[in-house]
Amino acid sequence: MDRVEFEDRLKEYEDRFKAMEPEMELTIRDPELGVEGWVVVWSTLNCKDSPLGRVGKGGTRIHSGMSLDELRMLARTQTLKNAAAGIGTGGAKSGMKDDPQSPDFETRYRRFVQLVSPALRENGGPWGGLGYDIGAHPDHCLWACDELDSTTCFTGKTVEMGGTDYDVEGIAGLGVAVAAKTLLEETGRSPSSATIAVQGVGAMGAAVCRYAAEQGMTIRFIADPRIGGCWRLETEFEGALRDTIIKMDMEGARKALEEGPHICMELDDVLEQAVDILFPCAVHDVITSDNVDRVTASAVVEGANNPCSSDARRELHARGVTVIPDIIANPGGAIAAYIELTSEVTNEENAATRAKVAEAKQYTEEKVAENVRAMLELADSAGVDPARAALMLAYRRVFGEE
Structure with missing residues (x-):
């Protein structure tokens, strides 16, 4: 096509x-x-x-x-x-x-x-x-x-009630991290060689930090008003800092940052950092035509809902910056809900083994990786930006014409 x-x-x-x-x-x-x-x-x-x-x-x-x-x-x-x-x-x-x-x-x-x-x-x-x-x-x-x-x-129930506890497990954030990992691999990069910046460390951003670090990516910057701004990390993402971020203990995270060798910057500085991947995980429209020229990351993987405006996505694409849109990167919550509705694991077995959690994570990893690859292939073959390719995939499936 x-x-x-x-x-x-x-x-x-x-x-x-x-x-x-x-x-x-x-x-x-x-x-x-x-x-x-x-x-x-x-x-x-x-x-x-x-x-x-x-x-x-x-x-x-x-x-x-x-x-x-x-x-x-x-x-x-x-x-x-x-x-x-x-x-x-x-x-x-x-x-x-x-x-x-x-x-x-x-x-x-x-x-x-x-x-x-x-x-x-x-x-x-x-x-x-x-x-x-x-x-x-x-x-x-x-x-x-x-x-x-x-x-x-x-859906979204605790494990004891037969659910996946997807907020606590950060399954949506897992999907976003997998989207980044897949992009890196498809462009010949190893996740262990990639540096990242995460804007917003609420439920989504905290989970992205957790899973991106587990995949080997190096977290260089994190930002959130609740931790006092944007921080340049001068050590590995581990110990008290890792634990408090994952638990969304903002007071504890700020304390760990202030007591470490990390450098505090202005909150919005996170958008300007020359990292391999920028993860906007806070709110919508944080990257627009007004500030897109400040983005220097090699790629943007959207964790929040519509954090980049359509104009910003187009401009980034024109500059050679790949943007993985939210509808491809962050369906983990919807996938976890689907697993809760379809899994044959009993509530009792789930409470004992957390089987639905494992099932939801595996399905999220498989689906997100598959969708990122399909989107990139379509974008490349048609000569369009990934966000438009993602829309095409979605519309095809909406109408059962894939």
Whole structure:
């Protein structure tokens, strides 16, 4: 496929995707309790042959300004993410308009769970269940599973409840590190020869640090406002520094940094470092047309959701900087949810052996590496940037035309 044919085909897919309507929208309300929420299943065309059947999956977002329009947008995006990952679930999102810190929230959340339960796959619906997202808390999983007397209604559960504990295990961050490792190997580099910078050391960034170091990469810079800025590491990523970062103990990490020989810099300096790979793992749009000229890394692997704007991605590509987009690099959470829904390991066996954790990690490594290679091959053959190649792969899978 040459570039002209690629662009024509991509435009055709984009138009088809924009014209899609959700397969299911459920609005629930309890005026007496003040409960309002929604479930949106956008598309399940990509999973006709899935062991789950045609089911959409995504997290459950909770905030006081939540709206159906926001949820539709999120479900559309999740459709592309799940398709790009190559897993057997379509895209969906659920949401609740509420403040999760407000009094009596548990009562309202339990009512929300009751009202949306008919849409669950286990009850014959097209929805794969609740999950973690903005506004979520581990207590929500306990409340939902208790309310419905089911541990299959919520993904991201603890190992003892039959889950993969994917936030604690950092499975999404594992995928991002694997994406970088695959890129290095595909370009003839060994991970042990690569230097990296990690922007943001929350759940994603901490896991990237953990797994990238295990793969042999050298962490030169880490940055987060909670650790006092950007730090240039003057020793190996080990000991108290490693332990506190992995545990997301920001106070402990800052103490370890300040007591070591490390050098503190301005927070945004992390974006300017001449490392082999920059991992933006904080928030969206940190690299835009306004600051992309400051990026000197050889490659960017996106850990956060859309940390690079489309213009920035194009400019980086024009300069020879490879960008692995988030829909290819960070599907680990979605993959872990899929494993929770499909694994035949019993809850008892999982609690004893952590088998689902191992299964989710292995599947994440396999899928991410496979998708990075496919994206790079398509980008090279069509003469386009990797982000556009990733979109093409996602659209093909959305419409079952891979």
